Amino acid sequence: MKLTNAQSHALGVVDARMAELSDWCATIFDFAETAWREYRSAEWYVTRLRAEGFTVEEGSGGMPTAFCAEWSNGDGPVIGMYAEYDAVPGNCQAATTSRQPRDGVGFQAGGHTDPHSGLGVSTLGGLLATKAAMEKHGIKGGLRYTGEPAEKVRGSKPIHAAKGYYDGLAAMLSFHPFYMLPMCNTVRWDTHCGAAYSMIYRFICDAPETWGSTDGAPIPQSHSDVRAPGANDALMTMYQSSKVLREAMLPHQGGWSVSEAILTAGQATADNLPAGLAEIQYMMRVPTVEMADRITAVLDRNAEAAAAMTGCRVERHWVCKSRPGLANHAMAEVVWAAMQEVGTPVWDTAAMDVAREIQRNLGIEPMPAPFIEELGQLIAPQEAEAILRRDLPPSQLNSTSDDYTDMTWHAPTARFYVARPALKAPTGVVYPPWVMNALGGIPATIDPMLRCAAKIIAASAIRLLEDPAAREAAMTEFKHRTAGDAMIEPLCDYDPPIHFRWPEYVETARGRDWWIPSGMQGA
Secondary structure, eight states, X not given: OOOOHHHHHHHHHHHHTHHHHHHHHHHHHHHOOBTTXXXXXXXXXXXXXXHTTOEEEETGGGOTTOEEEEEESSSSOEEEEEEEOOBBTTOOOOSSSSOOOXXXXXXXXXXXXXXXXXXXXXXHHHHHHHHHHHHHHXXXXXXXXXXXXXXXXXXXXXXXXXXXXXXXXSEEEEEEEOOBTTXXXXXXXXXXXXXXXXXXXXXXXXXXXXXXXXXXXXXXXXXXGGGSOHHHHHHHHHHHHHHHHHHHHSOSOSSOEEEEEEOOOOOTTOSSSOOOEEEEEEEEEESSHHHHHHHHHHHHHHXXXXXXXXXXXXXXXXXXXXXXXXXXXXXXXXXXXXHHHHOOOOOOHHHHHHHHHHHHHTTOOOOSSOBXXXXXXXXXXXXXXXXXXXXXXXXXXXXXXXXXXXXXXXXXXXXXXXXXOOBOOOTTOOOOHHHHHHHTTSHHHHHHHHXXXXXXXXXXXXXXXXXXXXXXXXXHHHHHHTXXXXXXXXXXXXXXXXXXXXXXXXXXXXXXXXXXXTTOOOO
């Protein structure tokens, strides 16, 4: 594919704005705000987009840290892109070559692992380059750019999808930094990510005085109701029973997982009262919606039993219901063509020096070529697909999980991956997680991904805007794949779960801190 003048112009805009993109990425990296609490990050994007001429709806879909930005250059097709910016609790890491938390907080604070800081700024760079090329070359059409909080709990996209934010798009471009081989410098072909459900079970012990009573009469004597097991026991019963039954929830084949996180237990200073409230969150990643429903049925039974055993009542609150992904070969070919023109990220001597310094600090002999070879290689979508399917049963159509999948049911979508820095390891050595986190924040090591991904996004978007045949092929395939009974409608039938005790930064008389005080750095 030979680049058009507009595509070449867009790529030049990315190069011209790289200093800004690098600074912006560092800003979001340092914010490191976690799911549903990305206040500063969302505000930064809204302010930046308005300064760039976009009309922005804040709090889209009823989510305070989401947004929807739009810009039009006249009647024509609208291309969708998006930013993610949530970090992960317990992964606080400074942009340095040794393990240390960011200033003012401890290791338990949020940190970017994928990194979404680089994901969001890469797409922003592609968006702004596309806009500049449209203006310069008189390309008609529009751009829609959504801010997607809480990706780590599959939060915003099922909600945005159900509320129509992806409707009417000619195409959607979905980028993610590489995180597993062979999905590095390639585009997904057939096997897209699977379904995901997440829910919170809230156990409430608000009538402990009736525990063990046969006639509803209160337990005599003040404070004797502490004998009621209460919410903590309910949570532990739920945790243990579900752990025991986990292997029985699904067959022993294919990629699936169920994990849990304990959220709220607020009785730390109570001495003689039963725990009144406890919450446990479950996240399941499975190939199909049917499998998710089966697991949910088991968890529901366990929760009811745990509540009945401990004198509690239980509520189930949805965090997400996300659909499996839908392929679109025509879209994959558009992005693959752009990827071949742009090439792979290139790490210079400064980046190599950073990598070798990390190795040296870990007691590893610095390597002449410290990054894995795959970072500098393109892999055709069909070839990556064949490798991906080696360990999957033929009947399994989807694998792993990511909530971009909800977009695929509303617009022709391409999902692609660009290399992020990853180090070679000597035989028998496994790098600690902080290494990847740090490499995602150090400008010398993350900027090559920013530049490359932004260019691929811009080249793909301009191709779709300029090439009616490419758009028509993608839309025809999309309509065929979603026709009749094949269509899975949005599963979201719940309000945004924004009111739970999600980990966050707090302002206290002691200053700004993580909700687990920074003095607790022993983790």
